[in-house]
Amino acid sequence: MAKRLGDSVIALGDRVHILGHAAVGCRKESEGPLAADFDALFLDSSMGEDSWEKAESALQREALSRAMQNAGIEPEALHCLFAGDLLNQCVASHYHLRNLGVPVVGLYGACSTMTESLMVASVFIDGGGAERCGAVTSSHFCSAERQFRYPLEYGGQRAPTAQWTATASGAAIVGVGDGKVRVADVCPGRIVDKGMTDINNMGACMAPAAADTLLRYFRDTGSQPTDYDMVVTGDLGLVGSRLLAELLLADGVELADRHRDCGLMIYDRDTQDVHAGGSGCGCSAGVLCGHLLKRMEAGEINDMLILSTGALMSPTTNQQGESIPGVAHLVHLTAK
Amino acid sequence: MAKRLGDSVIALGDRVHILGHAAVGCRKESEGPLAADFDALFLDSSMGEDSWEKAESALQREALSRAMQNAGIEPEALHCLFAGDLLNQCVASHYHLRNLGVPVVGLYGACSTMTESLMVASVFIDGGGAERCGAVTSSHFCSAERQFRYPLEYGGQRAPTAQWTATASGAAIVGVGDGKVRVADVCPGRIVDKGMTDINNMGACMAPAAADTLLRYFRDTGSQPTDYDMVVTGDLGLVGSRLLAELLLADGVELADRHRDCGLMIYDRDTQDVHAGGSGCGCSAGVLCGHLLKRMEAGEINDMLILSTGALMSPTTNQQGESIPGVAHLVHLTAK
Numbered sequence: 001m002a003k004r005l006g007d008s009v010i011a012l013g014d015r016v017h018i019l020g021h022a023a024v025g026c027r028k029e030s031e032g033p034l035a036a037d038f039d040a041l042f043l044d045s046s047m048g049e050d051s052w053e054k055a056e057s058a059l060q061r062e063a064l065s066r067a068m069q070n071a072g073i074e075p076e077a078l079h080c081l082f083a084g085d086l087l088n089q090c091v092a093s094h095y096h097l098r099n100l101g102v103p104v105v106g107l108y109g110a111c112s113t114m115t116e117s118l119m120v121a122s123v124f125i126d127g128g129g130a131e132r133c134g135a136v137t138s139s140h141f142c143s144a145e146r147q148f149r150y151p152l153e154y155g156g157q158r159a160p161t162a163q164w165t166a167t168a169s170g171a172a173i174v175g176v177g178d179g180k181v182r183v184a185d186v187c188p189g190r191i192v193d194k195g196m197t198d199i200n201n202m203g204a205c206m207a208p209a210a211a212d213t214l215l216r217y218f219r220d221t222g223s224q225p226t227d228y229d230m231v232v233t234g235d236l237g238l239v240g241s242r243l244l245a246e247l248l249l250a251d252g253v254e255l256a257d258r259h260r261d262c263g264l265m266i267y268d269r270d271t272q273d274v275h276a277g278g279s280g281c282g283c284s285a286g287v288l289c290g291h292l293l294k295r296m297e298a299g300e301i302n303d304m305l306i307l308s309t310g311a312l313m314s315p316t317t318n319q320q321g322e323s324i325p326g327v328a329h330l331v332h333l334t335a336k
Numbered sequence: 337m338a339k340r341l342g343d344s345v346i347a348l349g350d351r352v353h354i355l356g357h358a359a360v361g362c363r364k365e366s367e368g369p370l371a372a373d374f375d376a377l378f379l380d381s382s383m384g385e386d387s388w389e390k391a392e393s394a395l396q397r398e399a400l401s402r403a404m405q406n407a408g409i410e411p412e413a414l415h416c417l418f419a420g421d422l423l424n425q426c427v428a429s430h431y432h433l434r435n436l437g438v439p440v441v442g443l444y445g446a447c448s449t450m451t452e453s454l455m456v457a458s459v460f461i462d463g464g465g466a467e468r469c470g471a472v473t474s475s476h477f478c479s480a481e482r483q484f485r486y487p488l489e490y491g492g493q494r495a496p497t498a499q500w501t502a503t504a505s506g507a508a509i510v511g512v513g514d515g516k517v518r519v520a521d522v523c524p525g526r527i528v529d530k531g532m533t534d535i536n537n538m539g540a541c542m543a544p545a546a547a548d549t550l551l552r553y554f555r556d557t558g559s560q561p562t563d564y565d566m567v568v569t570g571d572l573g574l575v576g577s578r579l580l581a582e583l584l585l586a587d588g589v590e591l592a593d594r595h596r597d598c599g600l601m602i603y604d605r606d607t608q609d610v611h612a613g614g615s616g617c618g619c620s621a622g623v624l625c626g627h628l629l630k631r632m633e634a635g636e637i638n639d640m641l642i643l644s645t646g647a648l649m650s651p652t653t654n655q656q657g658e659s660i661p662g663v664a665h666l667v668h669l670t671a672k
Contacts, residue, residue: 001337002465004415008439010465051656079340080524088424089650090444094527098661103344103524105456106648106663108426108444120441120456127463129338129346147652188416188439191430312442314425316483320387325434327442 002126006220009187012126017179018172018333019132020071023290024062025168025282028141028274032267037291038168039066045142045167053091056140059282060085060169061096064136067171067289071132078102078173079130082117085138085281086110086165087147092138102134110310111206111235112189113137114170114285115329119186121174122331131176138169139280148315149199159200163237163279166266170285172293181296184332185221189213191312193325199318202279203240203263206309209326210236211247213307217330218253225258229301232292234284234308234328235263237277262287262308284308296335304333338462342556345523348462353515354508354669355468356407359626360398361618362503364477364610368603373626374504375402381478381503389427392476392505395618396421397432399505400472403625407468407509414438414509415466418453421474421617422446422501423483428474438470446646447542447571448525449473450506450621451665455522457510458667467512474505475616484651485535495536499573499615502602506621508629517632520668521557525549527648529661535654538615539576539599542645545662546572547583549643553666554589561594565637568628570620570644570664571599573613598623598644620644632671640669 003011022039030041040062047058060083068075081100083093084107097104109116117135124130142152144165150156174183192209210233218224225231236244241261248255262284263277288306295301307330318324339347358375366377376398383394396419404411417436419429420443433440445452453471460466478488480501486492510519528545546569554560561567572580577597584591598620599613624642631637643666654660 002463004465004467007415010460012465051653053650053653053656079343084444087650088652089446089648091648091650091653094648094661094663095653095658098527098529101526104527104663105452105524105665106444108420108442110425116441123460123463123465124346127338127459127465129340129348129459129463131340188441190437191434191440193434312425312427312430314389314423314427316424317387317389317427317431320389322431325430327430327440329441 008216009185009220011185012122012183015176016122016125016174016183017177018181018293019175019177019179020067020173021289021293022063022066022070023170023286024059025286029168034266034291037294052140052143053087056092056138056143057096060092060136060138063169063171064134067173071173075100075102078132078134080105080124081134082107082121083136084108084113086144109327110312111279111281112308112310112327112329113281114288115306115308115331118172118331119329122183122186125175133175134171134173136171137281137285139165139282141165141167144280158275160275161201161239162275163202163263163277164274165280166278166283166286168282168286170289172289181293181333181335184334187213187217187330189327189329191325191327193323195323197323199313201239202311203237203276204243205311205324206326207236207240207243207247210244210307210309210328213328213330215251225255228258228303228305230260230304231255231258232306233261235279236261236309237263239276302335306331344552345521345556347521348458348519351512352458352461352510352519353513354517354629355511355513355515356403356509357625357629358399358402358406359506359622360395361622365504370602370627373630388476388479389423392428392474392479393432396428396472396474396505399507400470403507403509411436411438414468414470416441416460417470418443418457419472420444420449422480445663446648447615447617448644448646448663448665449617450624451642451644451667454508454667455665458519458522461511470507470509472507473617473621475501475618477501477503480616494611496611497537497575498611499538499599499613500610501616502614502619502622504618504622506625508625517629517669517671520670523549523553523666525663525665527661527663529659531659533659535649537575538647539573539612540579541647541660542662543572543576543579543583546580546643546645546664549664549666551587561591564594564639564641566596566640567591567594568642569597571615572597572645573599575612638671642667
């Protein structure tokens with residue numbers, strides 16, 4: 001049974017563990033500093049499919065099936081899947097999950113979907129409604145660019161604040177059992193909009209939401225950044241990470257050396273031409289379900305806050321002059 | 337604490353009640369047989385806004401604020417909101433919820449969102465993670481037509497199997513407290529795809545998913561249709577409702593006079609020119625949060641299964657030759 005801490009935090013009992021996880025990526029991820037921590041890297045980002053949407057769906061299927069394999073379970077053993085992605089109608093998720101025989105709760109939180117899905121799955125398990133669930137998401141540079149900005153063939157120039165959508169997917173199997181990493185508590189995010197309208201600066205749209213979630217979390221748990229080995233944001237990139245530090249400092253909270261950002265970890269900005277860093281649902285999903293969970297299992301990280309960050313950007317409303325709201329859902333993981 | 341029944345059903349404890357609810361609609365809904373059960377009807381479907389997307393968002397804001405008013409609570413008292421809609425990036429939900437100060441978990445289940453959001457909210461409350469949550473969704477004929485089919489100005493002819501997207505919204509406040517209606521159990525849906533590709537026949541895409549959820553529910557609870565006063569589907573319309581009856585009969589289950597479909601209740605097919613009936617997230621949301629919950633509170637319905645039904649249709653993948661999967665999430669409501 002969960003317990004509420006203050007207004008914002010849901011403290012879970014001790015039954016929710018990570019039973020298995022997997023990350024997959026493509027060529028760009030294979031050239032980045034975290035390549036060794038991916039379960040598979042596909043050098044053909046079409047995945048042998050005839051559209052980018054189908055390629056992304058195939059990538060997500062690979063991540064989920066490897067996570068189940070790593071957890072040692074078959075789909076029939078899953079009580080529910082929590083899935084979503086950036087594509088309209090979340091097709092990358094829905095298409096590979098059809099006819100799988102597992103109930104699916106579809107989520108939309110833009111790039112915040114990895115911790116959103118992990119959070120909701122954990123609450124279902126903690127409450128006794130399920131014993132084993134999956135949380136999965138993905139993104140693909142080519143499907144995202146053409147949906148949110150321009151077709152790749154157009155060859156639009158990228159702004160210095162722009163981030164590179166990761167062609168990657170991550171999946172985690174959570175449940176009752178004997179995992180080394182436990183989901184201790186979660187904090188759902190509020191939708192924060194500070195009036196940013198630049199579709200080439202997602203970091204600035206998301207940083208205020210990340211700051212909001214972290215400030216509420218530290219307040220309601222009575223903790224501070226130095227109580228954790230690491231405080232990881234999803235894909236703020238260089239611009240958003242600097243903004244987050246400034247916003248928190250204004251409230252007297254210093255993240256300092258505890259802060260990492262998946263968007264700054266997944267690629268090497270000096271050599272990979274990704275401008276302000278990586279982004280996309282697959283960025284924090286790939287870094288969490290590959291690199292970070294492996295580091296926790298190896299005993300290198302014992303206590304970590306991770307909040308995937310989403311810019312709820314719509315080309316339609318953006319063209320209608322609307323600003324871009326952000327959201328960030330937090331999950332607190334501990335290793336025993 | 338929840339208990340699992342069989343593979344599929346999550347039986348909740350007795351703490352999750354409907355504390356308040358509201359439904360709003362526009363002109364077409366005001367001319368339909370359920371008009372008297374809406375909390376508000378707006379004859380100008382632009383809601384005074386300058387785009388259909390913003391109009392839908394305004395409609396959803398009206399439903400939520402009236403539901404909170406009917407429950408006698410302020411936004412600050414809500415621990416979490418579960419929201420989603422048909423628009424790309426769920427903008428109808430996200431835009432009116434920004435800066436409201438309440439955590440938001442975004443969902444995507446196409447027209448299944450009303451019972452999807454009610455289900456997830458109920459699980460959060462049952463497990464102790466929240467005491468009061470909101471579940472809200474909407475649809476708008478004009479924003480949906482131009483996103484999924486043709487711009488209205490094109491004047492495309494509608495097929496006999498086509499359904500009319502409701503311009504409506506419904507919201508329910510669920511939580512621990514003294515409501516007359518209780519959420520007894522829930523059953524998340526599986527994604528079922530029988531190969532339908534016709535974007536003008538959503539009923540046929542969704543009926544197999546509704547049948548799948550109902551068959552699993554009856555099996556795992558050991559119940560049958562006659563154990564309930566009513567078994568209500570979301571928006572199968574005439575075509576989908578007939579198909580559902582056929583599919584269930586093939587498995588020896590007869591819904592017969594217990595079955596109602598929100599898509600056949602919200603409009604009068606004889607006089608309102610809606611072809612196969614109503615559809616859209618707002619259809620089952622409006623009918624549940626207006627008509628049905630009022631009938632339960634009046635003691636006319638005591639025990640009801642409701643499953644909103646979603647066609648996970650994407651214009652992009654449809655144009656790539658893909659078929660249209662369906663999903664249906666079930667919620668069991670009882671009145672004391």
